[in-house]
Amino acid sequence: MSFLPFGGGGSSQQTINQQNVAILEQEYEAVTETFNRIVDSCFKKCIPPKYIEGELNKGESVCIDRCFSKYIDVTTKIGEALTKKGQEAGARTGGFSV
Amino acid sequence: MDYSHYNDAERAHILKLLEQKQMRDFMKFYSNLVDRCFNDCINDFTSKTLTTKEETCIQRCTDKFLKHNERVGQRFAEYNQNMAAQAQQNLGSRSGGGGWFGGQ
Numbered sequence: 001m002s003f004l005p006f007g008g009g010g011s012s013q014q015t016i017n018q019q020n021v022a023i024l025e026q027e028y029e030a031v032t033e034t035f036n037r038i039v040d041s042c043f044k045k046c047i048p049p050k051y052i053e054g055e056l057n058k059g060e061s062v063c064i065d066r067c068f069s070k071y072i073d074v075t076t077k078i079g080e081a082l083t084k085k086g087q088e089a090g091a092r093t094g095g096f097s098v
Numbered sequence: 099m100d101y102s103h104y105n106d107a108e109r110a111h112i113l114k115l116l117e118q119k120q121m122r123d124f125m126k127f128y129s130n131l132v133d134r135c136f137n138d139c140i141n142d143f144t145s146k147t148l149t150t151k152e153e154t155c156i157q158r159c160t161d162k163f164l165k166h167n168e169r170v171g172q173r174f175a176e177y178n179q180n181m182a183a184q185a186q187q188n189l190g191s192r193s194g195g196g197g198w199f200g201g202q
Contacts, residue, residue, distance in 0.1 A: 006187070014107035021112060032123060047162060048139040054161030056127050056169065064166060068173040 034075075042067035135159035 046063035047056075056064070101109050139155035140148075148156070 006191065014105045016111050021108060021115070022133065024112060025115065026121075028119060029124060032119075034172070035174055036126075038174070042128050042170060043134075043163065043166050047166060050161075051138065051155050051158035052112055053156040054165075056162060056165045060166075064169050066171060068170055069175075072177060 038068060038071050083084060131160065131163055134163065 042064050046060050046067055104112065135156050139152055139159055142149070142152075181198065
């Protein structure tokens with residue numbers, strides 16, 4: 001173990017649980033993907049491509065905040081609808097399918 | 099992210115993986131920004147060099163996008179914090195509550 005004062009390479013004896021790593025990897029990809037999608041959508045909807053200034057003006061800032069909030073709401077709503085569908089299907093067939 | 103339940107080998111492996119992914123994400127971010135500002139600012143091909151007007155546009159486009167990205171990042175962090183707090187609250191009464199973003 002690394003906190004013991006002897007031997008530097010203790011970690012080589014430990015095994016890597018690929019499943020744990022894969023879960024974390026998936027989570028990272030999901031978070032980045034969602035974030036990038038929001039950035040993309042809200043930029044398209046809130047920032048006119050004229051670029052009169054480099055700053056975000058008041059209207060744009062307010063638009064971004066609302067856009068973010070709505071994007072989350074839509075994600076939640078659709079998630080709920082899909083979950084409900086899945087549960088209904090699951091009740092019928094005993095498995096998960098949409 | 100919380101690495102406390104990973105062993106040293108896993109932690110080292112994860113950090114290396116994250117580093118690779120961050121590099122890849124930065125390159126994506128870079129090319130995405132170039133694409134965006136090029137398409138929005140450059141429409142005149144009567145010369146092969148950038149005009150002052152185009153350069154100004156590129157500068158503003160870049161500034162604006164970075165600020166936009168930062169603002170969405172702030173809202174995103176707030177949202178994640180709220181979800182984490184809510185999940186903590188629901189821990190006793192209901193399992194599996196909380197957001198689908200995980201903590202950062």
